[in-house]
Amino acid sequence: MTRDLMTSETKSKKKNQKKPILPLLIAGAGVLGVGGLYGSSLFKAAGQGIEKSVVIPKGAGATTVSHILERDKIIKSAFAFRTFLKFGGGGEKFKPGRYTLKDDLTLSEIAERLNSGPKAEEQLVRVTIPEGYTLKQIAEVMERKKICTAQDFLYLTQDAKGISQLRSEFPLPKETLEGFLFPDTYEFDRKTTANQVVEAMLTNFAARFTRPYLQEIAGRGKTLNEIVTIASLIEREAKVSEDRSRIAGVIENRIAKNMKLEIDATVLYALGKHKNRVLFADLRVESPYNTYRVKGLPPGAIANPGLACLLAALRPEKNEFVYYVARPNGAHLFTRTLAEHEQAKKQARKERRATA
Template identity: 45%
Template sequence: MSFLKSMTEQKKIKNAYRAGFVAAGVFLLAAVFCLMVLRALLMPVNVAHVNEVSLVVPRNASTAQIASLLKEKGIIKNAPVFRLYARMRGVDGKLKPGRYTFNTAMSISGIIDELVKGPPDRVKLTVPEGYTVQQIADLLEKKGIAKREDFTRALKKQWDFSFLEHVPVKEAGLEGYLYPDTYYLGSNSSADDIVEMMLRKFDSVIRDHNYAERAASMGLTLHEAVTIASMVEREARVESERPRIAGVIFNRLKLGMPLQIDATVQYALGKPKEKLFYRDLEVDSPYNTYKVNGLPPGPIANPGWPSLKAVIEPERNDFLYYVARPDGTHAFARTLSEHNRNVQKYQ
């Protein structure tokens, strides 16, 4: 009996060891699986197609709030994992507020490093040529650089620049005079700072090229020249055509013909449309150059130097019409019948 009892006890011990090994194996597999999942969640969102995102971390924001913002912007995959990792790193509560530029190729570790270090001293802002003030406002808000309402308020201020002395007060405010360029802003730059920087750049460009004087030699005020340049900017897709389009505008003005520029109608409508219809051409606005002769009250966009230059160095031609081709270039015509043939051909 003692021998059988001993064998039974040994069997129980073996079964217990076996069960323990199985449990340990299951635990180990579960731990490995959890580590793999955690590692995957810590990895960048997208390395193949990198998307740059600007983010403003508010003052006194908790790690949980920052994690939610990052997840909302698509910069991290999982907010709880971000919070857990920050706690494991011992930096919970040490993430600094400010304006950051992250991208989808950054790991959570890299993002936390940046947040612990604090915001960079400079933020890059590129304003494309031909943007309206509303498009600039959209850009600033999208990038988290300034709120739309703050930027709009800054546009209405009385800015002390000599070139603005004779600019008519317009609802758009400063349209045409915010020079499109790449700017580097301080992380705490305000909407006022941005507007002043763009106005200073415009002032520098026109001074360097004696622009007001050269416009005056053509019988134009600075405001008229910038207005024409803005139409050239919005109409031209190929830089080499800008002087030619400027020449067409001058030819029509000289003959007293309505300019009939689609871009001014787009501006009057307040939002871009892929295609204008006849009913759009009836919009009641001083910017509708199909209904109002002469120049509109002011610029319809913020032109870059190539368009500004085209106004003071226009091509001398006898074209009165042009129509866009599918490739973005234009077919120019001297007579209405020739223009109608081009319209049938390309539109």
């Protein structure tokens, strides 16, 4: 009996002595494994020092950030970066934002950059260009947003030498790009050049208009410059969507009848300033853009039209109207004869007095 107890007690002690050995072996293997990983190619630089842009979302943890860096080829392995963060720390301090990272940075350098936060010049600046803005207005926006100087922008859009430096999917006018910069919301970083800004807007014009409507443009019977010019006239004249294609029809009809277009917006463009009311003296300004003095279309666009006006110029309404007059609500009264036009002007004046 005593012998059996002693034997049992001895076995129990030996069993207890063996318990700590297994965890120690596992821990040791883990350390050796990590050491092996640190020495592997997964922990080495992913590329050749090429700068790449990467966005870290707000609230992103180590796992999400690791996958983003691997996806954008900043690192070779998301697993390796997570392992580095687990043993090196710092994965909980990542600051959200846009970063410019070279693909030859070490994991330690990457972690340090993400912990310190993005630099001011790495952040994107959102710029909205409204439909109907002129090149000068766009240049002012770009300078105000500190994307590029107005001078550099206008050199590339209003100077033949500057325009010749640009890349485009379609042939560019030689003298001015008025009308060909697509109004939209863009995002640029602080390193963006004036060339890149203009080319981005030209690319957008091609993507939104010339490419998808290529066959219609070719079958319109007018040059691309003429279509864009008509669209710009519509953009500055039409205040309600229903009037766009109808005004396009009026322009077609007046040109067909060899009538001057007599569009006030062209006078304002020739004057180079905005006015709420065009005076009789303004109509005498000498300019190829003054459609009160020159028959046919002006030599180019007077603004940068949006897609709706480009499509209206592409698909004018077939009508017999040759006159229109603005009403206080922004819509127009359209007429066929001069007598009807005089009556429409009286009606518009009456409506203005009633709303004054």
